[in-house]
Amino acid sequence: MGTQAPSPPEAYLASNKSEKEASxxxxxxxxxxxxxxxxYSAFHNVTAMVGAGVLxxxxxxxxxxxxxxxxxxxxxxxxxxxxxxxxxxxxxMVPGKRFDRYHExxxxxxxxxxxxxxxxxxxLIVEVGVNIVYMVTGGKSLKKFHDAVCPDCKQIKQTYFxxxxxxxxxxxxxxPNFNSISGVSLAAAVMSLSYSTIAWGASVDKGRKPDxxxxxxxxxxxxxxxDFFSALGDVAFxxxxxxxxxxxxxxxxxxxxxxxKKPMWRGVIVAYIVVALCYFPVALVGxxxxxxxxxxxxxxxxxxxxxLIAMANMFVVIHVIGSYQIYAMxxxxxxxxxxxxxxxxxxxxxxxxxxxxxxxxxxxxxxxTFPFFGxxxxxFGGFAFAPTTYFLPCIMWLAIYKPRxxxxxxxxxxxxxxxxxxxxxxxxxxxxxxxxLQAKTYKFYS
Numbered sequence: 001m002g003t004q005a006p007s008p009p010e011a012y013l014a015s016n017k018s019e020k021e022a023s024x025x026x027x028x029x030x031x032x033x034x035x036x037x038x039x040y041s042a043f044h045n046v047t048a049m050v051g052a053g054v055l056x057x058x059x060x061x062x063x064x065x066x067x068x069x070x071x072x073x074x075x076x077x078x079x080x081x082x083x084x085x086x087x088x089x090x091x092x093m094v095p096g097k098r099f100d101r102y103h104e105x106x107x108x109x110x111x112x113x114x115x116x117x118x119x120x121x122x123x124l125i126v127e128v129g130v131n132i133v134y135m136v137t138g139g140k141s142l143k144k145f146h147d148a149v150c151p152d153c154k155q156i157k158q159t160y161f162x163x164x165x166x167x168x169x170x171x172x173x174x175x176p177n178f179n180s181i182s183g184v185s186l187a188a189a190v191m192s193l194s195y196s197t198i199a200w201g202a203s204v205d206k207g208r209k210p211d212x213x214x215x216x217x218x219x220x221x222x223x224x225x226x227d228f229f230s231a232l233g234d235v236a237f238x239x240x241x242x243x244x245x246x247x248x249x250x251x252x253x254x255x256x257x258x259x260x261k262k263p264m265w266r267g268v269i270v271a272y273i274v275v276a277l278c279y280f281p282v283a284l285v286g287x288x289x290x291x292x293x294x295x296x297x298x299x300x301x302x303x304x305x306x307x308l309i310a311m312a313n314m315f316v317v318i319h320v321i322g323s324y325q326i327y328a329m330x331x332x333x334x335x336x337x338x339x340x341x342x343x344x345x346x347x348x349x350x351x352x353x354x355x356x357x358x359x360x361x362x363x364x365x366x367x368x369t370f371p372f373f374g375x376x377x378x379x380f381g382g383f384a385f386a387p388t389t390y391f392l393p394c395i396m397w398l399a400i401y402k403p404r405x406x407x408x409x410x411x412x413x414x415x416x417x418x419x420x421x422x423x424x425x426x427x428x429x430x431x432x433x434x435x436x437l438q439a440k441t442y443k444f445y446s
Contacts, residue, residue, distance in 0.1 A: 024340055027347040029177040030100050030333045036251040040182050041267030043189035044248045046274050047322045049241035050192040051130070054278050055199060055316075056234055058286025059296040062217055063231035066287075072235050073283055079416050080239040081272055083393040087242060088261050088268060090396065091249050098260075100250035101330065102243060102388070109396040119392070124334070125384035126243045127327045128363065134324045135367030138165035141316040144299070148310035159368045165317065166364035172325055173332070173356040178251045181325045188322020189274070195299075195315040196278035200285040202302045202309075212291035230430025233382055236423050238279060241271075242389045247330045332356055372438040379435060382428035390420030 025031040061069040090105055092098050099105040102123050107115030139162030146156065175181050218224045245268075254260035286298045295301045299312055335355050339345045394413040403409035 024347065027340070028333055028336055029329055030247050030250050032177045033179045034251055034253050036179055036182070036253075038252070038263030038267045039270070040179070040185075041248050041252060041264050042270040042274075043186045044178065044182070044326060045241055045245070045268055045271035046189040046192060047185045047319070048244050048248070048326045049239060049271065049275055050189075050196070050278050050319075051134075051238065051240075051323060053234065053238045054192070054196055054282055055297045055299055057238060057279060057283035058290065058294045058298050058301075060231040060234040061283050061287035062214075062292040062294055063227040064235075065216060066214065068228075069231075069283070069287070072232065073279065075419070076235055076239050077272070077276065077279075079419065080242070080389055081268075082412070083390060083416065084242060084245060084268055084272075085265070086393040086397050087245050088249060088264050090393075090400065091246055091261060091264070092254060092259050093400070095256070098250065098254065099246055101333070102246050105246060105396060106392075109399045119388075120334070122384040122388050122392070123243050124331070126240065126388055127331050129384070130240075130327045131324055131331070131363045132366045132370075134320045134327070135162055135166055135363050136371045138162070138317055138320045138324070139367065140371075141313045141320070145310050145313040145317065148306050148313065158371060162364060162368045162371075165321075166360060166367070168321055169324060169328075169360045169364075170357055172321065173328060173360050174353065175325070176352070178248060178326075178329055181322070181329070184322045184325055188319045188326075191315040191319040191322075192278060193274060195312040195319070196282050198308060198312040198315070199298050199302070200281040202305075202312075203285050203289040203298070206289060206302065208289050209291070209293075212289070212293075214287075214291050217292050226430050226433045228430070229426045230434055232423060233427030233431055236382075236390070236427060237385050239275075240385050240389050242393070244326055244330055247333070328356075328359070331359065335359065372435065379428045379431035382424055382426070382431060386420050386424035386427065390423060391417040394420070 057073075064072060087105070090099065094108070099108060103116055103119040105115075106119030109115060110118055139158055142161040142165055143156070143158050146153070146161070172181070172184065175184075216224045216227065218227050249260055249264045252260040252263055282298065286294055286301075290298075290301055293301075299309055299316075302309055332352075332355070336347075336352065339351060339355060340347050345351055394416045397403075398410075398413050401409075403413070
């Protein structure tokens with residue numbers, strides 16, 4: 001490449017590929033459009049990271065207590081920001097090549113076969129899992145909106161609300177790539193800030209109860225320990241945007257002179273400031289006001305004013321619509337890659353319509369069948385969320401860059417790996433107990 005005039009980024013990358021591959025890449029959702037601005041990455045990251053999980057943070061605080069709760073919140077924020085920085089750095093560490101997908105980076109670090117087997121199952125569990133949870137969350141929030149606006153109407157089953165929510169995605173999932181959903185994503189990011197602010201603002205307005213108690217919820221030692229574990233899981237999954245970060249970065253243009261990591265990193269910093277503004281006030285104010293009487297969704301604890309809570313629930317619905325699309329995009333990319341590159345289907349609109357609709361229908365069906373899926377996610381999530389977010393990036397960093405033993409980088413990575421593994425082992429234990437408790441009282445399709 002030495003003395004040549006700098007070629008445009010597409011040519012610079014396409015020169016390494018055959019024309020057929022290049023044309024397929026131009027059709028696949030992740031690699032098709034590379035003209036995103038840095039603020040796209042900011043709101044895509046906010047949408048991916050701030051889940052409706054933020055509303056359960058006060059509840060997690062009540063299971064952890066003040067000291068550990070604040071420590072876990074801040075530690076998670078720092079560690080995940082560090083691992084996110086690693087992924088942004090590693091996106092283009094090989095000159096002339098971009099790791100557009102999480103598993104491509106995995107293959108570079110661990111080898112062609114092993115990399116796929118390490119990364120893809122975990123990434124799929126996270127992305128498909130989040131999509132199913134968001135189907136349920138969307139349906140539940142729609143139901144809460146309906147019940148708040150019209151408390152005297154005939155009750156409609158939650159199952160139907162999940163169907164109503166799912167129907168939106170049959171249309172939205174036809175948008176071809178990340179840049180085309182940036183409008184949806186921006187709306188979602190704004191909404192997440194809005195309902196977080198409503199959650200803590202309405203709490204402050206309500207004022208602290210005179211008999212507020214900050215004791216642990218459970219009375220038995222075993223109960224306290226299990227609650228502690230499941231709360232760890234809840235907080236860990238509040239910071240899980242890493243599964244889509246390389247895919248988001250892939251949409252930013254890049255040349256040897258202007259690598260994509262600079263605009264991406266700027267977007268990540270903005271996203272993380274927004275995340276802090278959403279998480280910390282809700283977790284701390286919600287717990288301070290309600291103590292251990294807070295529900296697992298703080299909007300339930302705040303019954304009044306009714307119009308405000310209805311509005312917040314509608315915001316949650318809009319945000320979850322955007323999040324669903326962000327997490328579904330890499331899955332669509334995998335499905336379509338298999339269809340056109342392995343099974344040699346010609347890329348067409350029909351192929352996209354059928355494959356994506358089947359996926360949306362699948363997540364909707366599972367969501368309707370197992371609405372206590374949030375507990376399931378605490379269980380599975382521990383196996384997949386903790387690695388992809390907390391320590392897989394560190395292991396790849398160690399494998400690729402091989403920092404000197406006992407140097408700062410070496411220590412930092414090992415600390416993250418140890419904490420991540422502890423999280424991976426503990427949070428499923430808490431999640432499993434919650435599933436068992438919820439499944440006792442469960443009726444199908446209620």
